[in-house]
Amino acid sequence: MSQAGSSRHRVVVVGGGFGGLSAVKALRRADVDVTVIDRVNHHLFQPLLYQMATGILSEGDIAPPLREILHRQRNVDVMLGEVTGVDAGAREVTVDTVGQRSVVGYDSLILAAGSRQSYFGHDEFAVDAPGMKTIDDALEVRGRIFGAFEMAEVTADPAAREAWLTFVVVGAGPTGMEMAGQIAELSRRSLHDNFRGIDPAKARVVLLDGLPRALGPFPESLADRAVKDLTSKGVEIHLGVMVTGVDAEGVDTNADRPTLRRIPARTKIWAAGVAAAPLGQIAAAATGAGTDRAGRVQVQPDCTIAGHPEIFVVGDLMSLDKLPGVAEVAMQSARHAAATIGRRLRGDSTERPFRYRDLGTMATISRFRAVATAGPLRLSGFPGWLAWLFVHLMFLTGFKNRAAVLFNWLIAFIGHGRPQRAITSQQVFARVSLTANPAGASASLHQQAS
Numbered sequence: 392m393s394q395a396g397s398s399r400h401r402v403v404v405v406g407g408g409f410g411g412l413s414a415v416k417a418l419r420r421a422d423v424d425v426t427v428i429d430r431v432n433h434h435l436f437q438p439l440l441y442q443m444a445t446g447i448l449s450e451g452d453i454a455p456p457l458r459e460i461l462h463r464q465r466n467v468d469v470m471l472g473e474v475t476g477v478d479a480g481a482r483e484v485t486v487d488t489v490g491q492r493s494v495v496g497y498d499s500l501i502l503a504a505g506s507r508q509s510y511f512g513h514d515e516f517a518v519d520a521p522g523m524k525t526i527d528d529a530l531e532v533r534g535r536i537f538g539a540f541e542m543a544e545v546t547a548d549p550a551a552r553e554a555w556l557t558f559v560v561v562g563a564g565p566t567g568m569e570m571a572g573q574i575a576e577l578s579r580r581s582l583h584d585n586f587r588g589i590d591p592a593k594a595r596v597v598l599l600d601g602l603p604r605a606l607g608p609f610p611e612s613l614a615d616r617a618v619k620d621l622t623s624k625g626v627e628i629h630l631g632v633m634v635t636g637v638d639a640e641g642v643d644t645n646a647d648r649p650t651l652r653r654i655p656a657r658t659k660i661w662a663a664g665v666a667a668a669p670l671g672q673i674a675a676a677a678t679g680a681g682t683d684r685a686g687r688v689q690v691q692p693d694c695t696i697a698g699h700p701e702i703f704v705v706g707d708l709m710s711l712d713k714l715p716g717v718a719e720v721a722m723q724s725a726r727h728a729a730a731t732i733g734r735r736l737r738g739d740s741t742e743r744p745f746r747y748r749d750l751g752t753m754a755t756i757s758r759f760r761a762v763a764t765a766g767p768l769r770l771s772g773f774p775g776w777l778a779w780l781f782v783h784l785m786f787l788t789g790f791k792n793r794a795a796v797l798f799n800w801l802i803a804f805i806g807h808g809r810p811q812r813a814i815t816s817q818q819v820f821a822r823v824s825l826t827a828n829p830a831g832a833s834a835s836l837h838q839q840a841s
């Protein structure tokens with residue numbers, strides 16, 4: 392590593408997502424050597440994953456390489472690998488880089504490993520209902536969505552064809568609403584005239600949630616408006632309906648209506664729950680910290696672990712004051728951790744609690760429609776969508792990415808096109824072969840659940 396031999400304070404940041412990257416950037420002028428470790432080589436802008444899955448954006452648009460983002464910051468070194476162990480006594484983390492093990496020492500440690508999809512104890516659902524957390528997830532979902540239309544085109548049996556043209560999204564939070572809206576728009580608008588045997592506009596898009604109301608974090612009036620907008624786009628929304636089973640051919644629910652108890656659907660997308668990244672349990676075991684029900688690490692008001700002022704936990708991995716798992720919490724808590732390290736190095740070790748400033752929240756329903764809140768401001772429809780567009784462009788990292796995203800949005804929103812529709816045969820047929828090969832299915836399940 393470039394910083395070997397340096398006697399400066401060593402900060403190790405685990406995770407190059409919203410929290411990790413904000414911490415690293417906030418330390419750019421500090422007299423420290425920073426090592427940021429991530430199991431992937433990019434910083435992923437998760438809020439736009441659903442657009443990647445539905446063919447609007449490419450992976451490069453929303454996932455610039457960490458090395459490129461940080462190449463001008465001389466006090467930072469980037470390391471690819473998964474942190475698999477924390478030795479809080481020796482102040483070291485163990486890193487696995489595709490089977491190669493290394494040990495990295497730290498003086499301060501910032502854990503920003505984020506969260507993963509939760510299937511509420513039913514990890515077997517992952518085989519047939521991929522989540523929406525990583526580039527791999529989004530590419531798989533893209534393959535399944537576009538592959539389903541192809542399969543419907545070549546399927547003669549009407550019931551089987553209908554199942555290929557039925558898309559079930561589980562979870563009516565912002566991600567599920569956005570996903571369902573985009574599938575509806577894709578089928579009714581972008582694929583218009585693309586097929587000869589089927590009418591893609593006949594696709595059935597079903598959104599299910601076990602809770603009685605959609606868009607939990609939003610005020611009820613905005614959530615109701617979003618449900619109305621989405622319904623007018625052709626999405627069938629069923630709230631208070633729990634999914635009890637998922638297989639290759641469809642989903643089972645606990646609905647009262649017999650027609651909803653079994654929904655034949657070849658494409659299922661899981662957007663229902665999150666749990667902390669496994670590193671939360673590892674860190675908790677190493678430090679004696681508690682975890683909450685989602686596996687997030689309980690921290691002190693200053694984001695450190697009790698008894699370990701040198702270990703910070705930020706973002707989705709942190710459990711503090713019931714703060715939500717959103718990008719702003721991650722960025723602000725990470726900057727708080729970086730500022731604390733800077734102050735300590737200047738000789739000020741007074742504890743300062745982290746105070747979250749809620750800047751609002753937003754979700755798109757479809758082209759030209761979104762809902763947004765910011766303080767007393769409530770926006771919906773086109774004004775909400777403009778606010779959404781502006782905020783997402785501002786937060787995307789890197790000028791090149793902003794320009795590419797804006798260009799792709801013009802094609803998708805003003806025109807009819809979806810610039811990123813390429814899928815591989817593996818993506819289309821993977822599910823068919825997995826169903827025929829349970830060993831493959833369990834291997835895939837293991838990968839997705841871990």
Ligand SMILES: Cc1cc2nc3c(=O)[nH]c(=O)nc-3n(C[C@H](O)[C@H](O)[C@H](O)COP(=O)(O)OP(=O)(O)OC[C@H]3O[C@@H](n4cnc5c(N)ncnc54)[C@H](O)[C@@H]3O)c2cc1C
Nearest residue numbers: 406408409410430438473474504505706707716717718721
């Ligand atoms: C589909 C989707 C849509 C979303 N939409 C919104 C939205 O509209 N607005 C909003 O505010 N929030 C949204 N969120 C939530 C937001 O993305 C998260 O709150 C935010 O990413 C949390 O930041 P973080 O740094 O804690 O974790 P992340 O950004 O997830 O970063 C964690 C990083 O840690 C790495 N990592 C994990 N474990 C290890 C390990 N053991 N070793 C090394 N590296 C590891 C991961 O590869 C990842 O790069 C959305 C999330 C998703 C999934």
